[in-house]
Amino acid sequence: MGKRKLVIKRLETLKERHAKFSKRKKGILNKAKEFSVICDIDLALVMFSPSDKPVTYFAHDKDLGYFVEKMEKTSARDLEERRESTNKLLKKIFQKNVEAEVDVRSFSADGDDTVKVQEAQLEEMKNRLDERRKALEDFKNPRNVQDLNQIKSMKEHLITSLERIQKKKNRLLGKYQMERVINASSGPGAVNLAHGTFGDKN
Template sequence: MGRRKLTIKRLESMKARQTKYSKRKVGLLKKAKELSVLCDTDLALLMFSPTGKPSLFIAHNKDLSNVLERLSKLSVEDREERRGYTMKLLKKIYANSDIDPRNFSLDRNDALKVEFLTLLLEDQLRELKQKLAEKRGILREWKNPQNVKDLAQIKIMEEHLMETTVAGAAAEI
């Protein structure tokens, strides 16, 4: 029987949109997983359903913060170069297909979702920076044990040592 070519345009019915999203999401997640395994790439895929529910896929069971940290380490010039390349590629794809890029523009709700996600990620980044500063402080005290003045600092250092030892032993297994 074969498949017929679908014209790509926004579905008007909310129910049809949600059904199509649910079916295609599974295929898209499968392709993302295959890409991450085959090419050994760090991949983060964030999708919002038509009802606004987010779905997040991160390759290789990595933490989102690790993927975002790699992105944040890119210079502004590198990010702009990648953005330009992506835009050029999308224009080429649109030129060779029936897809109308205006059907995929951000509306007000999408812009609010992006803004909310940005704030959420900034909060997570701030928390991670705070944890990193705490760990650096602990390591600094290990380098200069003569600067340790009270028992609480020694207890913190001991707990850190125990965590490190347990994590190291688990990594060896």
């Protein structure tokens, strides 16, 4: 018996899509981590489950802001060129994948719609990058901000950042306190709790 060919198409029921997403998510996240480590690259992976819940992975303990800043430094022309290059690569992979039953003619027929969707997504990304750039400028000069909504957004961002800092602080503090306890219990003047005796007893 030969290998069963994989049909690339949308699963009909939400339950099937959830099951497939849950099964493949771990593999994709694992591959992303391996890829970032082996090639020593910055890598950001963002997915949304069938129920629209976000799943993210940022390599080397970076955060979303780091990748947004890197994207901001890339021109719109370069982003467009990379998008076109990626689309060509994906199409080439689909065409050469003998294990998948992909209707190339249908793929080409739907190409225009796909390009329109991707253009809309690219435009949305540009708008978000513009908003992020403006937000960074506002943080540098908060006195110049006159928009109440922008001030609220800045406040929410600061609160989120402070919460992350507090969690990091608590983890480090807990680790520090644990190390002190361990060092104290292993020192020359330590209490031997098991036998009820004290160290350095002459």
